[in-house]
Amino acid sequence: MDVTPQGTPYDGETTAAGRRMLTLARFPSYPAAQHLIDQLSDAGFPVERTRIVGNGVRSVETVTGRMTKGKAAVYGAGTGAWIGLFIALLFAIFTIGPVWWGVLLTTVLIGAVFGAIAGFVGHWATGGRRDFSSVTALEAAEYEVQVDADLYGEAQRITGQSVR
Structure with missing residues (x-):
């Protein structure tokens, strides 16, 4: 396990409810911290009395590709189609019979057109x-x-974490 053991338990944290928290372990990744909580849960430990605290939080923006007016229009059309589908489902409450399929198709198409225009113009x-x-x-x-x-x-006993 890629854990940094503690010299002494850190007791400088108090929750909003006034509970004192001690650091059991530190990890370089979130999945490793999750694994430790899962280990405690599997042993029947009351995991509602634990927490994972991220230190040194930063915002990371990952660039996924080039955006063109055409791509913006396509993404806008997709979003508009979803909105149209949602509106069609609301209309379905008041529509009886096969007319509903026409309402569905119309609202999805109108939503896609307006979304494409909004994406392009935006x-x-x-x-x-x-x-x-x-x-x-x-x-x-x-x-x-x-x-x-x-x-x-x-x-500590459950996880084998020792204070050094």
Whole structure:
């Protein structure tokens, strides 16, 4: 397990409910911290009295590709079609018989057309200042698994984490 053992338990954290939390372990990745919580859960530990705290949080924007007016129109059409489908489902409550299929097709097509126009115009309005698409996520430099102070010893016993 890629864990950094603690010299002494960190007891500087108190939750909003006034519970004192001790750091059981630190990890460089979130999945590793999740694994430790899963290990505690499998042993019957009350995991509702633990938490994973990300330290050194930063925003990371991953560029996924070039954005053109055509791509913006296609993405807008897809979004508009979904909105049209939602509206069609609302109309379905009041529509009886096979007429519903016509309502469905019409609202999806109208939504796609308006979405395509909105996507094209929205991208065109930027004037080329943002010709790329991206996804933004939050990442942390490290993740601490913290446990209620009164359950710290039991958590250590279950996970084999020793204080050095």
